[in-house]
Amino acid sequence: MLWLCIQFPKLPLEALIRAQGRDTQPGILAVVEKQLVVQCSKTATDLGIEPGLSIATACALSADLQLLERDIQREQLQLERLAQWGYSFTPVVSPKAANTVENGSSDPACLNLELSGCLKANGGLRAFLDQLQNELGQMGISSVMGLGHSPSAARMLSQLSEHRQWLAETRVAPSPQQWKQWISFSPSKLLDCDNKTITKLYACGIKRVSQLLAIPLSEVGSRFGRPFVDYLARLNGSRQDPVPNFNPPARFDSELFFPDPLDNSEQLLFPAGRLIRELCQQLQRRQLYTQQLHWQLDYGQGKNKELIVEVSHPLLDPQRLIALTKLQFERVSLECPVQTLRLSSKQLQPLVEEEFGEDLFDTGNQGERSSQLLDKLKARLGHQAISGIALKESYLPEQAWQSADSLLIKTSSKKKTHQLTPIKAPRPSWLLPRPTKLLSRNQKLFHHSELQLLQGPERIDGYWWQHGRHGRDYYIAKDQDGSLCWIFQDLTTEEWFLHGIFS
Amino acid sequence: MAESVNSAENFFQNKQLKHQSERRNLEQILARTDIWQAANEQRRPLSGIPTGFRSLDAVLRGHGWPRNATTELLLNQTGIGEMTLLLPTLAQLTQAGQMVILVSPPFIPYAPALVQSGIQLENLLLIHPRGHKDTLWAVEQSLQSGSCSALLSWQGNHTLEDKELRRLQLAARNGECLHFHFRPISESQNPSPASLRLQLGSDGEQLAVNLLKQRGGTGGQSLHLARGANLIRRDRPIH
Known part of the structure; x- marks a missing residue:
């Protein structure tokens, strides 16, 4: 097992700044929660503002200080997005949310990735770490990384500067002895336990983990309690270290914000294509498909327009989805310039091979082509323009037929429903x-x-x-x-x- | 001396190459489906889709509806048996699991009658586009898609231009679809790119079919098809 722990120490600030737009230069900012500064921008740090100060003190240090309320929900969303990003590299991902101020210690949010299974696919440890760092940089998220044989160890080592230095240069994963060395070398304040325990440790003169490990476990237990012994066992790998596994939700939601609103529906096609490619990439990775693309054109001031593109057949090809969307967008006249374009898809379904029907032979092709045609017709002419017909049981001639949903065309070949027989007498066509x-x-x-x-x-x-x-x-x-x-x-x-x- | 020999060799080589490329060009041209060759006429497969009426099959060149092409049906009134002419073909296609599309039919296709004539309703699709432009688009897309085996379209108030008819004919060929297009008889004066043009009329209790044009075959024949006996049977009047 090889775990990578990525910590996001600046997430509270970055989650808020990202929403404001990337181009603006961050001013003197501080994120506050419960009257305390939680985090501040670099310019603010230069003025002597630091986490833990009260608002009054911080404001006294700088008159231009801008205060932002911490948005836990947005942080959580951002972390989820990061987890999805991590999921594109490895299937074993475990996000951990940041602690709030009340819980005492202020651990930043972090993401644990299990790497042993995916190193080869990503071109080796060095190339992989570089790629991760690059992509995080592009997203505008600062991070701190640590490797370890268990999530707890990785988390602790990510805070150890010697380890980080080694990580910046290494090409191969370290040997078990190296883990042990680093762990025993770490100062005890890096242990993941509450402030009270750490104070107690220092009071006993235990400044490094090596000193702690030298004491028999039973004595550590009687002094610091069973949970602490458990934690130590997980840290040095003598006990399993389970973490909750991340399961990406079965929905897609993404939006693009236009700083200059678009007033032409043709201009929307390009960003729409980008969103669709994003969707298809995710669908492909997770082997899912969608039956409905839900577009929302946001005009601002609470006004918006919704468009629904229906897909009757599992499609992973972005070009075809773009073509269907184009048919819908062509019919739309924009009331006001569009500020935000949003694509969501609520029900993603697992791709079953039979449904996909992309066969080497021609048999599956016919059905696929006809559903493509239906999608196209529906997208341009609307739902109501297309129908099938079916029999109905009735004495009255005008009620002996009914309009059927066009979906019937596809499903009918598989299952025979109850067959009605028409009357024998001559009937007009x-x-x-x-x-x-x-x-x-x-x-x-x-x-x-x-x-x-x-x-x-x-x-x-x-x-x-x-x-x-x-x-x-x-x-x-x-x-x-x-x-x-x-x-x-x-x-x-x-x-x-x-x-x-x-x- | 050696130079002149070389140049002569080059000359021959060039000539050979040129000859080869010309031949290849010719082969490419001949391989096209829209090039009609009198010499090949006998060898070409003459398979139409059977109409279900023997006397009509006998007159038609491929012994059936021309495949992958437009067939025009010119008529001025409904009720003379024009759908009866197509129903056997449609029944055969839908039973084979292929899709048949009706684009803006003039009335409601009555399900009990269609089932009586053997049509599988699951494979029948109705499209009612709004406006002329959408109609043309829907017809062309459906013809092209390759998933529909027959398409029936009715000319509404808007007369189709020659260009548009040609596009539909091309679409039918690309999508390998039977295209039946209903138009008024007045259009018979105008030329049309359709492969087959039939003028339909009524002759008492029979359907009179007048073959106006057929590609690669002879036109001008006319024949009478009897209507279903259960329809034209005359009961003893009670009034």
């Missing part, structure tokens, strides 16, 4: 949306020209048990041009209607 009244004069019926009855009547008498009775006599009639019509006489009003055409 076209049905009028609503029966049209026919002219009747001198016992003759007219629709364009005179109608001649061929067959009938076929009596359909439905809903006589209800208030609105439908009693009809249906006939097949032919007009002078040779068209065959399906007409009926209402039994209650004795009026004639055209209801269908035998086409």
Whole structure:
């Protein structure tokens, strides 16, 4: 096991500054929590402001000091994003949130990564560490790293400056002896325990961990309690050191903020493509797929517009998703300039191989192509423009069919649902949306020209048990041009209607 | 002396190369599907999709609807049996699990009648685009997609231009789709890129089919197809 602990000592400040925009030069800033300075920017440190001071003292040191309230929630979000970033390198990731002021010690937030399984894939220890440092730098997050054979050891060693120096140059992972040396060399104040225990340790004259390890464990236990003995065992690797594993949530959420709002929907396509690529990268890594892209165009002042792109087939290809999105964006007229573009996808589903259907052979291809077509049509024409038809059980001719969801096309091939059989009597292939009244004069019926009855009547008498009775006599009639019509006489009003055409 | 021999060799080589490249060009041209060669006419596969009407098949060049092409059906009134002409083909395609699309049909396709004629409703898709532009787009996309085996479209109020018809014909070829396009008879005066043009009319109780044009075959024939006996049977009048 090889654990890397990345600590983010400046996270409270950086989480807040990032939200304000990257270009602005940070002024004299201090993050405060419960009337105490938790963290301050470099310019503030130069003026003598340091964590632990009260607000009054800090303000006395600098009149221009800008105070920011600590935002634990935003820090947590940032840490989660960092954990997802770490997850792209190794599957074993464990984030640990920072302690708040009340808990006494102020441990920064940290991320534990297990590296032994992923070194080869990332080009060796040195290249990997450099890459991590680089990417963190690009994100604007300062970090401190430490390697160890257990998460506790890595966490402690990340605070040891000698170890950090070694880490900056090393090419290979250290031997077990080297771990032991570093651990025993560390000052006792680096131990991960509360201030009271550390004071007690120093009072006993134990300044280095080596001194502590020289004492028999049973005596340490009787003096400092069982949890402390446990911790020591985890530190030197004689006991398992479990950490909670990070499971990335099954959703995607990302947004882009435009300092100069965009007023043209075409301009939105480029940032949208960037978000989609981000999404596809994550989907690919985690072998998930999404059925819905939820776009939110934020105009500012609480106004926004939402667009939903539906994907019926698992797609990991960003180009196709961009094409679908483009179809939607083309139809949109922007009310105001867009300030923020946000892409979220709530339900990410695991990719099952059968569903993916990308077969070597042509069988899966047909279904995939038809669902692609459906997605495209839906994106441009809207949901309501596309439908299927299905049978329905009813006496009334106009209720013997129903409009079906177009999704039916895909699923039907797999499962046969209950089959309805239509009536045996002749039925027209076209049905009028609503029966049209026919002219009747001198016992003759007219629709364009005179109608001649061929067959009938076929009596359909439905809903006589209800208030609105439908009693009809249906006939097949032919007009002078040779068209065959399906007409009926209402039994209650004795009026004639055209209801269908035998086409 | 040696130089002149060299140059002569070069000359021959160049000529050979030129000849080869010309031949390759010719082969490339001949390999195109849209080049019609009289010499190959006999060898080319003549397989259309059976219409389900023997007398119609006999008149058509491929003994069926031309594959991957537009077929125009010109008619002025509905109810003369124009859908009956297509239903056997559509039934066959949907039963094979292929998708059939209707784009803005004039009335509601009545499910019980369609099932009676053997169509699998699960493979039937209706599209009702709004506006002329969207309609053309939807038709072209569906034809091109390669996932739809037949597409029926109705010319609405907007007359299609020659350019647009040609695009649809091309799309049908690229997507290997049967395209049936319904238009009024007045359009028969205008030329059309369609592979097959049929004028439909009614002759008493029969459907009169007049073959106006067929690519690579002869036109001008006319035939009569009887309508279903259960429809035109005359009952004893009771009125």
